[in-house]
Amino acid sequence: MGSLLRIARELMREAARDLAPTLVVVAIFQVFFIQRMPDSPAGLIGGFAAVLLGLALFVKGLDAAIFPAGETMAFDFARRGSFLWLMLFAFCISFASVAAEPALMAVAYKAEAVSGGSMGALTLRMVAALGVGLAVVVGVWRIVLGHSIGNYLIPGYLIVIALTVFSPPQLVGLAFDSGGVVASTVTAPLLTALGVGLATSIRGRNPMLDGFGLIAFGALAPMIIIQIYGIVFFVPAAAGTAVVMMPTDDQHQYAALELLFDFLIMVRNLLPIIVVVLFSSFVILRRPLADPKGLAVGMVLVAVGLFLFDEGLQVGLFPLGDEMTKGLMGDGVAMWAVYLYGFLIGFATTMAEPALIALSIKADEVSLGQLKGIWLRSLVSIGVGIGIVIGCARIIDGINIAYWLIPGYLLVLAMTKVAPRFIVPIAYDCGGVTTSTVTVPLVTALGVGLAERTPGRDPMIDGFGLIAFASLLPMIIVMSYGILASWLMSRKSAKEKTR
Numbered sequence: 001m002g003s004l005l006r007i008a009r010e011l012m013r014e015a016a017r018d019l020a021p022t023l024v025v026v027a028i029f030q031v032f033f034i035q036r037m038p039d040s041p042a043g044l045i046g047g048f049a050a051v052l053l054g055l056a057l058f059v060k061g062l063d064a065a066i067f068p069a070g071e072t073m074a075f076d077f078a079r080r081g082s083f084l085w086l087m088l089f090a091f092c093i094s095f096a097s098v099a100a101e102p103a104l105m106a107v108a109y110k111a112e113a114v115s116g117g118s119m120g121a122l123t124l125r126m127v128a129a130l131g132v133g134l135a136v137v138v139g140v141w142r143i144v145l146g147h148s149i150g151n152y153l154i155p156g157y158l159i160v161i162a163l164t165v166f167s168p169p170q171l172v173g174l175a176f177d178s179g180g181v182v183a184s185t186v187t188a189p190l191l192t193a194l195g196v197g198l199a200t201s202i203r204g205r206n207p208m209l210d211g212f213g214l215i216a217f218g219a220l221a222p223m224i225i226i227q228i229y230g231i232v233f234f235v236p237a238a239a240g241t242a243v244v245m246m247p248t249d250d251q252h253q254y255a256a257l258e259l260l261f262d263f264l265i266m267v268r269n270l271l272p273i274i275v276v277v278l279f280s281s282f283v284i285l286r287r288p289l290a291d292p293k294g295l296a297v298g299m300v301l302v303a304v305g306l307f308l309f310d311e312g313l314q315v316g317l318f319p320l321g322d323e324m325t326k327g328l329m330g331d332g333v334a335m336w337a338v339y340l341y342g343f344l345i346g347f348a349t350t351m352a353e354p355a356l357i358a359l360s361i362k363a364d365e366v367s368l369g370q371l372k373g374i375w376l377r378s379l380v381s382i383g384v385g386i387g388i389v390i391g392c393a394r395i396i397d398g399i400n401i402a403y404w405l406i407p408g409y410l411l412v413l414a415m416t417k418v419a420p421r422f423i424v425p426i427a428y429d430c431g432g433v434t435t436s437t438v439t440v441p442l443v444t445a446l447g448v449g450l451a452e453r454t455p456g457r458d459p460m461i462d463g464f465g466l467i468a469f470a471s472l473l474p475m476i477i478v479m480s481y482g483i484l485a486s487w488l489m490s491r492k493s494a495k496e497k498t499r
Helices: 002-034 041-080 082-101 104-113 121-145 150-166 168-183 187-201 207-209 215-234 256-284 294-328 336-350 352-366 373-397 402-418 421-435 439-453 466-498
Strands: none
Touching: 002 336, 041 082, 041 187, 041 215, 041 256, 082 104, 082 121, 082 256, 082 421, 104 121, 104 168, 104 294, 104 352, 121 150, 121 168, 121 187, 121 215, 150 215, 150 402, 168 215, 168 421, 168 466, 187 207, 187 215, 187 352, 187 421, 207 256, 207 352, 215 421, 256 294, 294 336, 294 439, 336 373, 336 439, 336 466, 352 373, 352 421, 352 466, 373 421, 373 439, 373 466, 402 466, 439 466
């Protein structure tokens, strides 16, 4: 009992440390810029407490269930040479996990509301899930063949850039934003575990060089498939079309029965993942689970953690994001305060992202401590903050988002050719896990709110895209770090040889 309490205290302390920057940023801007108390301070405090506890349980569930299950399945499929079944497993597990992503749901509902229903939430989720499933199959095949990740991602992003020219302007920012949220709270741990486990089990593969990158494939896919969908099928809603709104907190009383119903919805969202794991184990591999008790306990922790996490966001961060955006765009607030808020909230929320935490833990473990998790998270968080500032400036200036994103991704592709091989897959993966359940409500509210309150801007065309910048800048910064570190090491080695 004492050990359990000690573990619980340690988890809570780590989670509190991760969420503290967000609390500080919110408090500073409420006191010095908004200058009024939130409408429901008790709900905000309770929401943050739920987020705190949910984050702690979620991280523990990852270690107990998600990582071991993904790595074990990948190892068994590779050992038996069942690559066809491996591809099917990769497709099903990624499709199911993306369909259950809370961050994608938030963006999808916001898109349905802003577009007047012309881009349905369910359609967006299913199209994105299909694209990620197919892309992960390609990523798994790359690991099996041992090909360089650049041979796939460089042509992939060139296709994205080409499609941007022909895609409806209403869907460009949304497509890039969707690529930034598909691999987050649920999907990222599964894809990381699958890739690292597969690379570990195949002779001649390096977990550091080959194991990472599946998240990058997953993040790339929605950018392609949503733009293709837009070119072929999308019809903008007529002016004056009734807006389909996402359910708001005012419609929920959070009674005990409704809380139970919300928890069952979370379990339902996770159920396809459990079904894929059980089917793969008992029907395809024909063996019992290695640790059924550990898997069950871990999945319960993940479900409870995600439930508390989501409920806390609904009560605390979702309404707070809308309220703070309205306050910052009010009279008497300088525009530099909006930029400062964008940077600080991007940095603070990214530091608390469960998906980034999971990726950094695995990167630290696989690199044997050479790539410290805290440093990776800090670099990525700085990149997110800078990206949001650039995205806000783009909305206010009214510049076409393609004029920013196309040069940015061309720079990423150029850096891919010169960056150290070990850093490239991790950099691309970091771009796919920056924006999850914590960041999305605040960042999406900021982008749409800026577009709504800036004359001449269209919320559908201009309001989306902040997440795209928040995904792009971390890739540039992480690869820059790898290039700089490699250059410094080569200089140090050259000096030692001359002595």
